[in-house]
Amino acid sequence: MNWDDTAPTTDDADDRLVGASADGEDQAVEAALRPKSLDEFVGQERVREQLDLVLKAALARGATADHVLLSGSPGLGKTTLSMIIAAEMGAPIRITSGPAIQHAGDLAAILSSLQEGEVLFLDEIHRMSRPAEEMLYMAMEDFRVDVIVGKGPGATAIPLELPPFTLVGATTRAGLLPPPLRDRFGFTAHMEFYAPSELERVIHRSAQLLDVAIDTDGAAEIAGRSRGTPRIANRLLRRVRDYAQVKADGRITREIAATALGVYEVDGRGLDRLDRAVLQALLKLFAGGPVGLSTLAVAVGEERETVEEVAEPFLVREGLLARTPRGRVATPAAWAHLGLVPPGQGPGGGGQQGLFGT
Ligand SMILES: Nc1ncnc2c1ncn2[C@@H]1O[C@H](COP(=O)(O)OP(=O)(O)OP(=O)(O)O)[C@@H](O)[C@H]1O
Numbered sequence: 001m002n003w004d005d006t007a008p009t010t011d012d013a014d015d016r017l018v019g020a021s022a023d024g025e026d027q028a029v030e031a032a033l034r035p036k037s038l039d040e041f042v043g044q045e046r047v048r049e050q051l052d053l054v055l056k057a058a059l060a061r062g063a064t065a066d067h068v069l070l071s072g073s074p075g076l077g078k079t080t081l082s083m084i085i086a087a088e089m090g091a092p093i094r095i096t097s098g099p100a101i102q103h104a105g106d107l108a109a110i111l112s113s114l115q116e117g118e119v120l121f122l123d124e125i126h127r128m129s130r131p132a133e134e135m136l137y138m139a140m141e142d143f144r145v146d147v148i149v150g151k152g153p154g155a156t157a158i159p160l161e162l163p164p165f166t167l168v169g170a171t172t173r174a175g176l177l178p179p180p181l182r183d184r185f186g187f188t189a190h191m192e193f194y195a196p197s198e199l200e201r202v203i204h205r206s207a208q209l210l211d212v213a214i215d216t217d218g219a220a221e222i223a224g225r226s227r228g229t230p231r232i233a234n235r236l237l238r239r240v241r242d243y244a245q246v247k248a249d250g251r252i253t254r255e256i257a258a259t260a261l262g263v264y265e266v267d268g269r270g271l272d273r274l275d276r277a278v279l280q281a282l283l284k285l286f287a288g289g290p291v292g293l294s295t296l297a298v299a300v301g302e303e304r305e306t307v308e309e310v311a312e313p314f315l316v317r318e319g320l321l322a323r324t325p326r327g328r329v330a331t332p333a334a335w336a337h338l339g340l341v342p343p344g345q346g347p348g349g350g351g352q353q354g355l356f357g358t
């Protein structure tokens, strides 16, 4: 299945405490923690405001809302928002995903069974098969599909009218969507990473739902380690809650949160063991680089792909590591974060360039 080529090749991301994709436990609790209305949805102010207008206008016209594309990294709230769209429209929602639609016929079956005004949530829309995608173009634009009956020269296309519906597509990789598909969405929402103050609100809200006592500083400590991602914030909250229950009186303070996440090897900026191993190798073995990806991977004893796809994106986002044509380079922030001094800048370094510097 060649549309699957671009999926991450490592599963490691899923197993990490700071991994952004959902694991089994996440899926079990997420339903309970999902905000149910736009008002409850924390952050993403612009997206919320725009979506609010789109939905209210459609309601006022008594029409179904325009198709909506939600793009953004895992765990930022795409699935949550799709359910909110349905709830705000007072419409039922049907949930499916790109990989689940192997044949155009699968999609035709879903589309033809939709009720008027229903929201169809198509997760991982970039992983749909080509024939299904082409059928979707027509369905989105004209609310019509051609069902092919028979095979070979005798095959005939039977046009089928569809009730108006709202397609909500979600993708972590908007860049992979073919332009004709992207253009058929009336509204595209790009979800950004959350600010620490927004994550604090997510954490307080979840703590309340989970009946966990947490103070302001405790929430701030967890927020700072959550990589801008509500799913990670909720997960770290649960681990800290465990610690607080076993080792203390159950109440989460800054000290409890910091100690608990120290036990789980998630540091003050949300880096985990792998992230720090990569940085440490880069700084200590290669004087901050530049060094090639393969060499760096060997030095930390990991696969190239693991370093590139699991560790690096966050390190780059945090401004700790840069990918340059000559190799990976540590930034001054990386030296500061690990409490190390770049070569040549230490006492007696004389302000020279580093050992491997240029
Ligand atoms: N804005 C928000 N306010 C409060 N909680 C949020 C918000 N966004 C996400 N969450 C919480 O984070 C968790 C993950 O959100 P969600 O499943 O919607 O992410 P997603 O973008 O669909 O991720 P994926 O790409 O992996 O499918 C949910 O439990 C949800 O409750």
Ligand SMILES: [Mg+2]
Residues within 6 Å of the ligand: 078, 079, 080, 123, 170
């Ligand atoms: Mg989702």
